[in-house]
Amino acid sequence: MRLVILCIVLLFVSACAKQQEETSKGTTVSKFEYANIVMDIPSEWQEMTTLHVLEFVNSKNNLRILGHSFGRVADVEKLRETYFVKLKKRFTSIVDKEKVKQTSLCDGKITLFSISGTLLKRPYAKSKSFNKFYNYAVLSAIVTTSAETLNFWIDGPAAEVQKEQSNFVKFLNSYREVTAKKNLHLSASDKDELVEAAAKGITTSIEVAGNENVGDRFDFGPFTLAVPDAWLEIKPQKEMRVAEFSLKDNTEYTVIAFNFGKMDFNAEEIVSKNIQRWRSQFTKLEEEKPITLQKNNIALLYFRGTFFKKKDMFAEEGEEIENFCILNVVIPSEKGPFYFRLEAPKDVIDKQLPNMVSFLNSYQAKATQQAGSSGEVDFGEFALSIPGSWEKIPPTSNMRKAELRLRDNPQHTVVVFHFGKDQFSGLTERKKENFARWEKQFDKVDAKKEIELTAPNSALLYLEGTFFVKPFPQAEGKKEPGYVVLNALIDTANGPYFFRLAAPKKIADANLEDFKLFLNSYHKHGETHNHGGHNQGDDDIDDSDDDSLMEDNDAFSEFQNNGREQSDEREQSDERETHSSGQSQNVNVDGHVMVIPGSWEQVPPKSSMRKAQFRLRKYPEYNIPVFNFGTDQFSSFDERVAQNVRRWEGQFQKVDKKEMIKLKKDNAALLYLSGTFVVKASPMAQSGEPTAGYAAVNGLIDTDKGPYFFRLVAPKKILDAELDNFKKFLESFK
Incomplete structure (x- = not known):
């Protein structure tokens, strides 16, 4: 008997091992590669085309995982401290201060911050106001590499983020650095540097300057450009430059390229922010013009005049050079804008301008493959x-x-x-x-x-x-x-x-x-x-x-519908889920319990945008729709109410009476309006019929899912009879 059991156990272990081996063989892990790091992408994450360093979406919960670069950071520890302070300030309230965590991963190369509560978030990039997101959580990681410092981020409903945390941590823990591979273009005299570079194993090929590199495309990361025959790629003479090209017939002049990391500006904004600086480099500017290119996303500007040439970027002193020109270029990319610049006398620039244009027109984004x-x-x-x-x-x-x-x-x-x-x-x-x-x-x-x-x-x-x-x-x-x-x-x-x-x-x-x-x-x-x-x-x-x-x-x-629903609903009453009882009833409104009076009945929403819909039993052509459009851009309840009050008033041609009715709820508002209301035949109608003797009650209840809106529009006599019911209906919201 013992022998039989032992055989069964051995067979089971063998089968499990074989299955695990087959599974491991058949599983391909997608990798995120950036600069000199590689990380394993969780299978649930879908990679998106992005302007960030990375962007993934979990197809199951629609959570977005974003990443951007801080560039090279001298004092990473100070960055972590400052960042954590700013992150906590983004929360107006924190659910559990004990759960505000700072965790070290990968031998201290990664710091993971986690926090949950009420998050302030901009509705769009340049907004000066913030939305409040209740019961939200943030996972944010500072990743320090030998090349630069990165930030990876997830935010969303706390429950969803908590479920996603294991994927996020696995992603971070898969971090590893790889040997940076790059081509060095060095002069023949740089023997020592050649030997040192080769010894470190950081090159796949070393080309001695003098090779013309005719027709070669230079890889800038997010895009490539074809180097003109008249230019020669050389080793950048300063660390800040990402590339440099010498003019073959005037080697003292070079085309230089810079990239300072991600910026939330487009090409036109970058030009507008830099144009005064470019102009100020001339003591007398005689000519300025943009050059037309085939690529709409690239800006090329030509400047000519008396140029004040400094010995270096930070020098106060310099010399004036007359009839001098500069070509300034901006190319936006997912890694931030790339700047190109050529400074030279007018005769040199005029000769090189066609080369610069062909260089820029050869632009090819990596995504075009x-x-x-x-x-x-x-x-x-x-x-x-x-x-x-x-x-x-x-x-x-x-x-x-x-x-x-x-x-x-x-x-x-x-x-x-x-x-x-x-x-x-x-x-x-x-x-x-x-x-x-x-x-x-x-x-x-x-x-x-x-x-x-x-x-x-x-x-x-x-x-x-x-x-x-x-x-x-x-x-x-x-x-x-x-x-x-x-x-x-x-x-x-x-x-x-x-x-x-x-x-x-x-x-x-x-x-x-x-x-x-x-x-x-x-x-x-x-x-x-x-x-x-x-x-x-x-x-x-x-x-x-x-x-x-x-x-x-x-x-x-639909949300701004000023008109009443048409009486053709009566003909469809057999399809409605009506309540036969004339007594008040509990109803479910998008997961919230509310009590409707006996004079109302619940019906299926006429539009998919309505969370619920009710109608008056005695006057079934008049409805009470309920809307929720999620969180909005307003930073406070008072601001939200004020904005909507103005909108509701605007639906009347003339307001005879306006009253804010007090409710037994701190997060709720109720506005009563009567006068000449513009009744529209449909929500999308451009015009309506001004109708005197109408009234409207608009209710708003703030929640962590954003505000819920309630409304009833009807002749004043009908609405006034239902006003107390409407008030109690809102106060019953749980």
């Missing part, structure tokens, strides 16, 4: 093929059906909305209403044209002019000339799908063909569509994150 289609977006009723120059990302708002990011301008996205069926009968009527609405989103329209599509029941409108760019949907908007908005719709049996790209004209025009191809790739399930191969474009960083947070007005038109 990918081409063709990037998969497809499945909407259920139909699918669309994604152009190779776009990539699908998790929607940044729960109101978006899908979102696609432009690879070469990742701060701009194509957003897709679907709100179900509307009141319009046919494509012609729907186009007329939406075209008029889209046009009104411009302060001034300079060009307008409808572009023909091959997709069934579709329309595309191209608008150019001065556009109201909004950092968030309820903002007043900033007038931006030179903007283009591509608005499209595809009509289906379940209502129209809306597609939108808003961007500066140069970027929108560059993506127009892809936008058309995307829509024209319409196909049903089981069909195939040849999208065609389109290379990704060139890395261009434009206008931070502002446009990525700009929602289509469609998304909030």
Whole structure:
């Protein structure tokens, strides 16, 4: 018997070992490689095209893992201390101070900070205000390498971040440094340095200066450039320079390249911040002009005049040189802007200008190696093929059906909305209403044209002019000339799908063909569509994150619905989940318990944007919808209330009475308004009928999931009879 048991145990152990061996053989671990480090990427993480050092998304919980570089840091310990202090200040309250941790990993090369509570976070990069994110957590790591110091970051709901912590720690613990491989281009006289470099094993090839390197592309990391025949790559003469090229026929002059790490500015902003400094280097500036290039994301400026040449960067003294020129270049990249500069007399610059232009026009982003289609977006009723120059990302708002990011301008996205069926009968009527609405989103329209599509029941409108760019949907908007908005719709049996790209004209025009191809790739399930191969474009960083947070007005038109629901709901009463009892009842509102009075009944929400919907039993054409759009941009409850009060008042042509009604809840507000209300036939209607004798009650309850909005609009007599019920309804919120 013992022998049998022993055999079974041995067989079991052998099977487990074999299975483990087969599993280990068949498992390929993706690696994150940056500079001289390598780390293992968890299988749940999906790598994204990014302007950061790294960006991953966990497809299961949509948490983003971001990384950026601090560059070379002299005092890392001081950086850690300062960083931790600033990190804690981002929290207005901390859930458990004992859980504020600072953990050392990888023999002290990595410091992991963890903290949870109420986090202050900007809604977009340049916002001066912060959103409050309740019950949020942050995992942040400072990673010190021999080359530079990196920061990796995760934030999100505390429960989700806690689950992700094991993946994050495994990722950090997989850190290892590898031998830096690079080519050194040294002069023949640098024998000692050649020997030393070879002895350290840091070179794969050593080229003695004198090789012309004709037609070679120089790898700058995020992109490559073809070196002109008239230039010769040399060893950078100063440590700060990332590359240097000597002019073969004037070796005393060199093209130098710099990169100081990540900056949250686009090329135009970088030029505007540096242009005064560049001008100030001339005691007399006689000529200044930008040079046109094939690549929209690169800036090249030509300066000529009397130049004040210093002995070195920090010297006070120098000499004036007349008829001297400078070519200044800015190329944005995921590692921050690269600067190129050539200083020389006018005759030298004039001769080298064509070489500089060809050098810059040869720009090739690493991402351009990918081409063709990037998969497809499945909407259920139909699918669309994604152009190779776009990539699908998790929607940044729960109101978006899908979102696609432009690879070469990742701060701009194509957003897709679907709100179900509307009141319009046919494509012609729907186009007329939406075209008029889209046009009104411009302060001034300079060009307008409808572009023909091959997709069934579709329309595309191209608008150019001065556009109201909004950092968030309820903002007043900033007038931006030179903007283009591509608005499209595809009509289906379940209502129209809306597609939108808003961007500066140069970027929108560059993506127009892809936008058309995307829509024209319409196909049903089981069909195939040849999208065609389109290379990704060139890395261009434009206008931070502002446009990525700009929602289509469609998304909030339901939220801003001033009108009552139509009485055709009566005909659908057999489909409603009505409550037959006339007594008050407990109901579930998006996970919260509330009590509705006997005079109300719960019905299925008419729109997917509504978390719940109720109607008056006696007057079923009047509804109480409930909305929640997640956290917003306001930093305080009072600011949120003030902003919404102004919006609610604006829905009346004339206000006869306005009253803030006191509630037995600290985080709630209730506004009563009566007067001449503008009743609209539909949320997206551009105009409405001013109707006297109307009233509206708007309620707001603040939560860790963002504010919940409640509203009832009806003739004053009907609403006043329900006012006390509405108040008790809000106070019952748990």
